[in-house]
Amino acid sequence: xxxxxxxxxxxLTFSVTALAFICAIASFSDKFSNQNPSAEIQILNINRxxxxxxxNDEVSLTLDISADLQSLFTWNTKQVFAFVAAEYETPMNSLxxxxxxxxxxxxxxxxKFRIQTSNKYRFIDQGHNLRGKEFNLTLHWHVxxxxxxxxxxxxxxxxxxxxxxxx
Amino acid sequence: xxxxxxxxxxxxxxKIRQLLTQAVTLGMIVTSALIIWKALxxxxxxxxxxxxxxxxxMEPGFKRGDILFLTMTKDPIRTGEIVxxxxxxxxxxxxxxxxxxxxxxxxxxxxxxxxxxxxxxDDIGLYADGQFWLHRHHIMGRAxxxxxxxxxxxxxxxxxxxxxxxxxxxxxLLVITSKD
Numbered sequence: 001x002x003x004x005x006x007x008x009x010x011x012l013t014f015s016v017t018a019l020a021f022i023c024a025i026a027s028f029s030d031k032f033s034n035q036n037p038s039a040e041i042q043i044l045n046i047n048r049x050x051x052x053x054x055x056n057d058e059v060s061l062t063l064d065i066s067a068d069l070q071s072l073f074t075w076n077t078k079q080v081f082a083f084v085a086a087e088y089e090t091p092m093n094s095l096x097x098x099x100x101x102x103x104x105x106x107x108x109x110x111x112k113f114r115i116q117t118s119n120k121y122r123f124i125d126q127g128h129n130l131r132g133k134e135f136n137l138t139l140h141w142h143v144x145x146x147x148x149x150x151x152x153x154x155x156x157x158x159x160x161x162x163x164x165x166x167x
Numbered sequence: 168x169x170x171x172x173x174x175x176x177x178x179x180x181x182k183i184r185q186l187l188t189q190a191v192t193l194g195m196i197v198t199s200a201l202i203i204w205k206a207l208x209x210x211x212x213x214x215x216x217x218x219x220x221x222x223x224x225m226e227p228g229f230k231r232g233d234i235l236f237l238t239m240t241k242d243p244i245r246t247g248e249i250v251x252x253x254x255x256x257x258x259x260x261x262x263x264x265x266x267x268x269x270x271x272x273x274x275x276x277x278x279x280x281x282x283x284x285x286x287x288x289d290d291i292g293l294y295a296d297g298q299f300w301l302h303r304h305h306i307m308g309r310a311x312x313x314x315x316x317x318x319x320x321x322x323x324x325x326x327x328x329x330x331x332x333x334x335x336x337x338x339x340l341l342v343i344t345s346k347d
Binding site: 023027078079081083091093094096097098102104140142144146147148149150152154 | 227228229243245246247248249264266267268269270271272273278284289310311312313314315
């Protein structure tokens with residue numbers, strides 16, 4: 001009853017249970033944080049709107065993204081993954097979401113930022129529906145904790161549109 | 168003579184009973200682990216409710232050796248979700264983030280493009296030849312929670328099978344030598 005094997009087994013079981021309990025509580029504490037992130041996106045310039053050789057429309061644009069995501073950081077946050085996506089509708093597709101830019105925010109200091117950038121990922125349609133298209137720009141964030149449940153949310157900014165002709 | 172015979176018999180019967188009890192206990196432990204696993208599969212709706220991160224393509228968020236908890240609901244797939252998918256012809260599941268989603272009007276058919284956070288290019292190179300999009304049936308689950316470091320046990324056991332045998336041997340020894 002008091003052999004090394006028994007003691008090691010009891011110690012291991014207890015420590016694993018205690019660790020799991022602590023992780024669950026750490027994750028649960030994230031529920032009580034008060035979060036109010038804000039963001040604003042402006043399109044500085046539509047650089048190109050062209051038709052690719054095999055038929056799909058492609059847009060290249062420059063964005064001015066400013067955001068304050070500092071309130072998302074809790075003591076249990078490892079990083080926040082933020083990305084900007086364009087959402088629009090076409091006759092064939094009820095929803096298209098194309099990610100244009102993303103960034104990993106490692107800590108609270110970096111969470112309030114403003115950058116001007118051209119789109120990191122190519123904005124390509126399935127088809128040629130982009131002329132004159134109205135679309136929403138959404139800033140999504142994905143909070144990745146040090147341990148436990150991840151959660152994500154977004155801000156939708158409607159009212160952007162593309163030019164009516166190829167350029 | 169009769170007394171010795173009786174004693175021998177009683178010793179033999181105790182041994183058999185004890186052996187059977189231990190075998191049943193072992194069986195109970197194994198089957199309850201199996202029950203918990205299958206129940207988890209039912210509750211989360213996916214065939215693999217827990218996966219271990221094997222590569223560094225999602226760093227610094229998920230490092231090699233972390234464990235991810237997955238669920239699969241009928242909700243549509245949207246950008247930003249971290250999905251686990253199998254490419255046709257490969258059996259190692261890949262955990263990356265969806266960056267492009269195109270959903271058809273009526274059928275609910277969806278084209279998804281994924282990319283690892285730490286990779287420079289999207290996953291088209293990982294898909295099968297001629298495949299440019301993932302579809303719903305490729306995706307096994309969405310990551311909803313995570314535990315760091317715990318998955319190293321699985322990685323070590325699969326890369327050095329000797330450790331697996333040593334562990335099972337030690338456990339078996341513990342069960343056999345326990346007297347209750």
